[in-house]
Amino acid sequence: MDSERIYYRGSCLCKAVCFELLAEPVTASHCYCSMCQKQHGAAFASYARVRQEEFRYTRGQNAVKRFASSGAVERCFCSECGSNLTWGYTEGEWSEWLAVALGCFDTPYTAAITREIHLDDMAPWWEQLAKARQT
């Protein structure tokens, strides 16, 4: 790579871990699955997807802990403060991609959320608000 552009910078809550994105994400999504709810302690998780090589840690990589949540899915978080950082497949056709938690971006992400997934798993205490907003 001749000229390298940093598209986004991000960090965890305690700032022990910092990262950079070297490309514009191809998709961004809100995921309502039960695992994302548990991991984030929230109604849904928001992630932007880039290729593995377009993501890099610039600080604190040794503080990053990995958790195999299901099959070949690995979720990474800061072992100091618990911030959720990324998830991705360790093998298979999607293993070259990485989903990065939008909530950890320090550079504002203003591009569109391209999809919402696992809507069937939506928490009832979020669904009532989501429904109210549609009327």
Ligand SMILES: [Zn+2]
């Ligand atoms: Zn942290």
Ligand SMILES: [Zn+2]
């Ligand atoms: Zn999910």
